[in-house]
Amino acid sequence: MNKKKEATCKEVMHHICESLGENLNSEKCSAIKAHLEKCSGCQNYFKTVELTIDFYKKYQVELPPDAHTKLMTFLDLNE
Amino acid sequence: MDELQLIEKAKQGDRKAMAELVKRNEQTVYNFAFKICRDRDKAENIMQETFLSMVKSLQQFESQSKLSTWLYRIVANHCLMEARKMQKRQFVTIDDDEELFDEKYIADWSSLPNKTTENEELRTILDASIQKLSPEYRIVFLLRDVEELSTEETAKITRLSVPAVKSRLHRARAFLRREISQALIR
Numbered sequence: 001m002n003k004k005k006e007a008t009c010k011e012v013m014h015h016i017c018e019s020l021g022e023n024l025n026s027e028k029c030s031a032i033k034a035h036l037e038k039c040s041g042c043q044n045y046f047k048t049v050e051l052t053i054d055f056y057k058k059y060q061v062e063l064p065p066d067a068h069t070k071l072m073t074f075l076d077l078n079e
Numbered sequence: 080m081d082e083l084q085l086i087e088k089a090k091q092g093d094r095k096a097m098a099e100l101v102k103r104n105e106q107t108v109y110n111f112a113f114k115i116c117r118d119r120d121k122a123e124n125i126m127q128e129t130f131l132s133m134v135k136s137l138q139q140f141e142s143q144s145k146l147s148t149w150l151y152r153i154v155a156n157h158c159l160m161e162a163r164k165m166q167k168r169q170f171v172t173i174d175d176d177e178e179l180f181d182e183k184y185i186a187d188w189s190s191l192p193n194k195t196t197e198n199e200e201l202r203t204i205l206d207a208s209i210q211k212l213s214p215e216y217r218i219v220f221l222l223r224d225v226e227e228l229s230t231e232e233t234a235k236i237t238r239l240s241v242p243a244v245k246s247r248l249h250r251a252r253a254f255l256r257r258e259i260s261q262a263l264i265r
Contacts, residue, residue, distance in 0.1 A: 049252055061119070
């Protein structure tokens with residue numbers, strides 16, 4: 001990312017954060033997409049925001065083995 | 080039997096239907112509670128309190144929305160109540176956009192393919208990063224990005240305006256990305 005484009009890159013970063021997961025085909029996004037295609041810094045930023053979200057999506061925890069029984073007892077829903 | 084039929088039966092006092100509703104949603108509720116509080120014991124307590132609220136208030140549930148959306152709201156409320164009990168804990172402020180979007184945090188993540196979320200080191204980084212976020216930001220990020228609810232649904236659950244959800248979301252994303260970057264270059 002060069003200094004000359006700094007302000008624009010920041011705008012792109014803001015926009016990526018606001019619109020990720022939403023419609024990137026809107027008129028508003030066309031300039032952003034054009035910028036993204038040629039700016040490696042913003043491409044990297046975009047990828048790392050996506051990766052951040054993906055990490056948290058994939059970080060799952062399983063219900064502890066006895067939790068269901070404890071829950072049913074707590075709710076008085078055992079058969 | 081589909082969820083709506085189960086809800087109707089449970090509202091009429093059918094305990095088997097109520098038990099089935101709990102069973103179908105317990106993993107989702109536990110996982111979401113854990114993602115907010117990052118503590119297994121607390122997540123289990125919040126799950127119990129959430130389903131107790133569901134059992135007590137199912138009559139008030141209007142079937143136009145999904146049960147899971149209603150449960151997310153109950154979990155979020157319980158988590159926020161828990162967080163208020165710990166008011167002394169300091170969360171970082173993320174109001175400084177200049178700092179959040181600083182280019183020095185464009186770190187090289189190219190080594191990351193080796194790190195899956197089964198990796199303990201990465202899990203520690205993810206836990207530590209999200210725990211610095213105040214629960215108000217955390218809940219928005221988790222509902223919108225991780226659970227993939229719409230911005231409108233997230234606004235409804237958190238009782239925020241759509242612009243407020245978007246604002247919190249973009250700050251939370253940028254903050255978490257920066258925290259992970261910093262941890263990776265250490």
